[in-house]
Amino acid sequence: MSEKIGVGIHGAGWVADEHLNAYMANPHCEVVAVCSRKEESARRAAEQCGAANATIYTDYEQLLADDRLQLLSICTPSHLHVQEGVAAAQAGKHFVMEKPMALDLDGVYALRDAVREAGVKTVVGFVLHWCPSLINTRRLLQAGAIGNIFYVETDYWHGVDDWYGGWDWAITKAEGGSSFLFGGCHAIDAARWLTGLDIVEVAAYGGGWDKRYEYPPTVVGIVKYSNGAIGKISSSVDIVAPYQFNIDILGDEGAIRDNKLWSRPLAPASSDWAEFPAILPDSGDVEHHPFEGEINHIVDCILNDVESDVNIEDAVNTHEASLAMDMSAEQGGATIKLPFRD
Ligand SMILES: NC(=O)c1ccc[n+]([C@@H]2O[C@H](COP(=O)([O-])OP(=O)(O)OC[C@H]3O[C@@H](n4cnc5c(N)ncnc54)[C@H](OP(=O)(O)O)[C@@H]3O)[C@@H](O)[C@H]2O)c1
Structure with missing residues (x-):
């Protein structure tokens, strides 16, 4: 062209x-x-x-x-x-x-x-697919650095309290949706993209303290992945602290915690975690996003x-899981199976 x-x-x-x-x-x-x-x-x-x-x-x-x-x-x-x-x-x-x-x-x-x-x-x-630290993590997982994955945990914690004055739409159910739809879908997407796994089951609870949101601003879900792995994904838009995006992935040959790796196949004689210095997903400001x-x-x-x-096709599972989090939380932690539709 x-x-x-x-x-x-x-x-x-x-x-x-x-x-x-x-x-x-x-x-x-x-x-x-x-x-x-x-x-x-x-x-x-x-x-x-x-x-x-x-x-x-x-x-x-x-x-x-x-x-x-x-x-x-x-x-x-x-x-x-x-x-x-x-x-x-x-x-x-x-x-x-x-x-x-x-x-x-x-x-x-x-x-x-x-x-x-x-x-x-x-x-x-x-x-976040273009965040340097996540690019490293995905590459390490694809290279088999921690073996077969059996646990995946991600958290999107972004207290938007100070600046949602201009975002009247985002705190409503009708226009913002929910904590997971507004922000936590990043954590669901990251768990899926890093591991190549889909989410097949969700059970969640809603909470948080900020009553200005029409939905529970903090939601946490236990999830099951398509390979049988289990894990936890949370979304908080009322955390009172700087932005945090946590990633913990456990495999039968090692583990990854954010940009730190413990790998039996790659470094069996290590005495501590190996750190991969890279830009982390540690800011909610769009000017810092790639x-x-x-x-x-x-x-x-x-x-x-x-x-x-x-x-859009790939994002269907992320959105199904986000909506399943909300449905489950509304039903006090009921188990919801995915996909909803073919
Ligand atoms: N990927 C990310 O990390 C990321 C980060 C931030 C936001 N987002 C997403 O991006 C989208 C926009 O977010 P934003 O933060 O840019 O929002 P925003 O600052 O409120 O901007 C949205 C713009 O859309 C226009 N608009 C058109 N119809 C509107 C309506 N019915 N009500 C209100 N505004 C209307 C408004 O322009 P006028 O001034 O012309 O009215 C407004 O400036 C959201 O879906 C949000 O979730 C994604």
């Missing part, structure tokens, strides 16, 4: 600037349009990110009707993702969908089916006509 890929952004808020900056840095892309509910928001984002020549839209249908547009990032509040993603697929546009992709099961499958039908390329915003990796990835998928391993 010799011409540049025409790119658009929809929803010009906090995360949109990072998508825009990443597209601006990719030599195969030209940002042709920015769309948002308010014209001034779209214009601000375009100008701030150096895309001042982009066409400004306030109507999503007009954005999708723009012939120059081949790829878009959907960065609107979460309750809008399904209808906007389905419309993008039907218009034949490739898209990056911010997480969560849907707030209910019908939405998850509607998106999956629309993307299957249209055959467009997609990436769901699990940006969006360039995510955007370069969808561009590569389009240019090379390959499917992403973090596309």
Whole structure:
């Protein structure tokens, strides 16, 4: 493909600037349009990110009707993702969908089916796939550093208390969904992506202290994985401490704790954990997230006509598990089996 890929952004808020900056840095892309509910928001984002020549839209249908547009990032509040993603697929546009992709099961499958039908390329915003420490962890697991995995634990702990003033939508059930849908889906995705395992069973409890959320802000679930391994995944959006993303993976030949490795096959005479210095997932600020990796990835998928391993199809299990956490917590820890639908 010799011409540049025409790119658009929809929803010009906090995360949109990072998508825009990443597209601006990719030599195969030209940002042709920015769309948002308010014209001034779209214009601000375009100008701030150096895309001042982009066409400004306030109507999503007009954005999708723009012939120059081949790829878009959907960065609107979460309750809008399904209808906007389905419309993008039907218009034949490739898209990056911010997480969560849907707030209910019908939405998850509607998106999956629309993307299957249209055959467009997609990436769901699990940006930790490009976090250096997680890249190391995945490579070590693939190399058999800890043998067969029998326990996987991940935690997304991100107290958004101080700055959710501008995020009125996120604390509601109707627009933000739940603790797992709002943030903890990153922990579910990481557990799956690092290990290559799906989640097949969930039993969860909800709690937390911050009553401003319409849903329990802290939820913890015991999970069973597709190879029979067990584990625990939690999501807290009311932790009173700096952002934490914990990873513990146990195998029959060793263990990984964040960026520390104990490996019998690789280093049998070790007297302590080996540490792999790398950038850790230790900030909730989108300016610290590796969006360039995510955007370069969808561009590569389009240019090379390959499917992403973090596309809508892959994200179905992550969202089923997120929704299962909420269902189980509502039922006081009932066991929920996945998948819900084929
Ligand atoms: N991958 C990640 O790590 C990550 C990080 C942060 C956020 N996210 C996700 O990205 C999405 C956007 O989050 P954000 O933090 O960027 O949110 P935000 O700052 O509130 O921005 C959302 C923008 O969407 C526009 N919008 C369009 N319709 C709207 C409506 N009905 N209600 C409210 N806003 C509407 C608003 O633009 P106007 O100004 O034009 O009204 C708003 O600026 C969410 O799904 C969130 O979960 C992902």
